[in-house]
Amino acid sequence: MELLVMSLRLFFSPTSRAILLLSLFLSVSKFSLATTLSNETDKHALLEFKSLIHDNPSFLASWNESFQFCQWVGVTCGLKHQRVIGLNLKDQKLVGTISPHLGNLSFLRSLNLANNSFSGGIPSEVGHLIRLQNLNLSHNSLEGEIPVNLSHCSNLVNLDLQYNNLVQQIPSELGSLSNLEILCLANNHLSGRFPPSLGNLSSLQQLQFEENNLEGEIPNTVAQMTSLKYFRVALNHLSGVFPASLYNLSSLTFISLTDNNFAGNLKPEIGIALPNLQVIWWSGNQFTGSFPASLANASGLQEVDMVGNYFTGNIPMSFAS
Ligand SMILES: *[C@@H]1O[C@H](CO)[C@@H](O)[C@H](O)[C@H]1NC(C)=O
Ligand SMILES: *[C@@H]1O[C@H](CO)[C@@H](O)[C@H](O)[C@H]1NC(C)=O
Ligand SMILES: *[C@@H]1O[C@H](CO)[C@@H](O)[C@H](O)[C@H]1NC(C)=O
Ligand SMILES: *[C@@H]1O[C@H](CO)[C@@H](O)[C@H](O)[C@H]1NC(C)=O
Ligand SMILES: *[C@@H]1O[C@H](CO)[C@@H](O)[C@H](O)[C@H]1NC(C)=O
Ligand SMILES: *[C@@H]1O[C@H](CO)[C@@H](O)[C@H](O)[C@H]1NC(C)=O
Ligand SMILES: *[C@@H]1O[C@H](CO)[C@@H](O)[C@H](O)[C@H]1NC(C)=O
Numbered sequence: 001m002e003l004l005v006m007s008l009r010l011f012f013s014p015t016s017r018a019i020l021l022l023s024l025f026l027s028v029s030k031f032s033l034a035t036t037l038s039n040e041t042d043k044h045a046l047l048e049f050k051s052l053i054h055d056n057p058s059f060l061a062s063w064n065e066s067f068q069f070c071q072w073v074g075v076t077c078g079l080k081h082q083r084v085i086g087l088n089l090k091d092q093k094l095v096g097t098i099s100p101h102l103g104n105l106s107f108l109r110s111l112n113l114a115n116n117s118f119s120g121g122i123p124s125e126v127g128h129l130i131r132l133q134n135l136n137l138s139h140n141s142l143e144g145e146i147p148v149n150l151s152h153c154s155n156l157v158n159l160d161l162q163y164n165n166l167v168q169q170i171p172s173e174l175g176s177l178s179n180l181e182i183l184c185l186a187n188n189h190l191s192g193r194f195p196p197s198l199g200n201l202s203s204l205q206q207l208q209f210e211e212n213n214l215e216g217e218i219p220n221t222v223a224q225m226t227s228l229k230y231f232r233v234a235l236n237h238l239s240g241v242f243p244a245s246l247y248n249l250s251s252l253t254f255i256s257l258t259d260n261n262f263a264g265n266l267k268p269e270i271g272i273a274l275p276n277l278q279v280i281w282w283s284g285n286q287f288t289g290s291f292p293a294s295l296a297n298a299s300g301l302q303e304v305d306m307v308g309n310y311f312t313g314n315i316p317m318s319f320a321s
Pocket of ligand 5: 124125127128149
């Protein structure tokens, strides 16, 4: 970029050598200033993060001046810029809140604080981490809403917030995370409807929303999630017929609808439409009609749980195979 600017300047005003030298000097000094500032910012952000952790501090004992921050336990730096690209502190019984300063780790690609005792909210500043690919805050005691600003982390591949105390709606803005493969929001207190915008997640393979308070019908847009393998929404208050959009997703292997208010008949050709099914947990709903013989076509089927519905008729002979 700088080179391009310089050569343009040379081309248009070949006599202004002073300006050229000045701009060269400015760009060099700006560059070194930026790098010094930024690795110091990473160190500062990590120390601010540590300062809000008030239990099991011994695990972070190496986070001191004897070591450069890239050597601190749980910290991974990129070789080129010596900036933090990974922070993995899972399973350490850490107690505290998550500092908004983590949003300053601008090279961060993976943040894993899973299985600790972090409480308080997920800071919106995490939305500044545009290089983030993996965010795992599962198995903590996080409260409040899922920050809308997480939708700015456009490189996210895995988003796992399961087993927390998150409330309110699933932000519809998450539908813009086009690289997302795993979206796990299970075991929280999320309410409201299933956002239709999530249909835009065409790379999504695992959708896990079980054990929340979601209500309403599954939107038709789910039919666009053509990579989906796991559709898990058990233990909510979802309703409507067996989601028609699911019949389009032949990649599905695992459908868990247990303990919702789904009703109506299953399409007779369901086993033809979904030949890769391995696990179907559909108990505790109000499905009616006959048990679809075509399910035998899904020859990889391993688990079938349909208890507590209103099916009539016999188990089809085709199931013998
Ligand atoms: C930041 O980088 C500069 C230049 O490479 C280095 O001198 C300094 O020690 C680094 N600071 C930290 C906190 O690592
Ligand atoms: C830094 O941490 C290491 C490892 O826990 C410890 O041996 C060392 O004494 C500490 N240094 C300071 C200055 O606290
Ligand atoms: C959480 O960490 C503990 C050890 O601190 C481990 O025994 C347990 O299996 C972990 N749980 C999960 C869900 O990973
Ligand atoms: C880092 O983040 C905090 C809180 O989000 C902010 O107050 C601070 O100014 C940021 N910048 C630096 C250079 O630490
Ligand atoms: C969240 O994103 C909005 C823009 O969508 C921005 O104005 C706001 O400052 C962000 N919040 C934080 C805490 O970064
Ligand atoms: C997040 O961490 C938990 C606990 O270690 C683990 O079970 C889960 O598989 C992780 N999620 C992802 C998407 O890797
Ligand atoms: C996503 O889906 C919604 C509704 O299904 C749509 O209005 C929106 O334009 C789509 N695109 C993005 C990038 O969110």
